């Protein structure tokens with residue numbers, strides 16, 4: 001029998017189910033229910049809980065909010081592109097812009113303090129990938145993604161873009177300092 005010739009037994013669906021097939025269906029059912037439960041469980045217990053809120057915005061509105069934080073709390077600039085290093089007060093809203101081809105600005109955060117990270121893009125879709133934590137969030141123009149973060153480790157975190165965004169995609173890196 002093949003997919004293009006009719007089955008030898010025309011009423012094949014009335015035959016009793018094979019034990020092996022039944023076992024696989026049972027395994028698949030149990031596993032899918034386990035994964036479903038994990039979605040709810042991980043929302044509460046996950047250490048890298050990524051529940052986020054998303055709002056509609058515009059590039060201009062988001063850029064203005066990011067600029068306001070940068071103007072207020074910049075402590076120095078870094079790299080050839082003179083990217084501002086911003087040290088906002090603990091508990092504040094911080095805005096990160098993804099665009100061709102940089103993450104802007106660089107933040108310097110305090111360990112153990114909570115921040116509200118807002119993400120948006122200025123041109124195309126980018127991917128916020130925080131390393132070595134491996135936290136991944138898609139970043140879209142005209143949408144604002146808000147994630148609550150509490151850095152729990154000192155050090156320098158890298159942000160790489162993980163959505164292909166053109167010729168300079170591989171150079172689209174940023175960083176976050178936790179002190």
Ligand code: CUA
Nearest residue numbers: 126161163165
């Ligand atoms: Cu931005 Cu790839």
